[in-house]
Amino acid sequence: KAGVTQTPRYLIKTRGQQVTLSCSPISGHRSVSWYQQTPGQGLQFLFEYFSETQRNKGNFPGRFSGRQFSNSRSEMNVSTLELGDSALYLCASTLDGTAGDTQYFGPGTRLTVL
């Protein structure tokens, strides 16, 4: 099976712009989670989608949003970019997202905000 894929791998944006990141889960997986990784804050949970519904949400401002499509592919959007949004954004997929379900991570999208 193909692993989790994320596109694009690298992005450079300027403050105030918006960005959309994409994640394709492993075939058959219905849950997709997003994490932000920064040197200062480490790995932080953004949100999780299951069957096109946001099921869990981390402590991020409303500028961070996401959605999931019927084929389980997910996108996350960040509006009005700030310098502090520069990070590696990781997507993880699981079969159904229940506790203990192994999360398989993609390679991430490296976002740089100038």
Place this chain on the structure above:
Amino acid sequence: AQSVTQPDIHITVSEGASLELRCNYSYGATPYLFWYVQSPGQGLQLLLKYFSGDTLVQGIKGFEAEFKRSQSSFNLRKPSVHWSDAAEYFCAVGARRGSTLGRLYFGRGTQLTVWP
């Protein structure tokens, strides 16, 4: 509140030496516990996980971890380190069985350097 502590930010070992990476967690019940590894520019790869039962868990690449409930610890070990093990290692805790809270709480990571 759930939390994971990895006390060692950076560890350096010689190739062939043994390795132990420490992890302590705080959680209301016995959680699921995970160790992931991240190589530069890559995502996270699962090394092993603990759900219940035998407290010594075997993983990939020759790693093992031991769950100690009394110490709230889940330390990762390898008897003989290879140069290719150089990477960053993350301990994570997940919610209890049956919960739909599938999110993981991660420690800050331990960077492993291997000397030839």
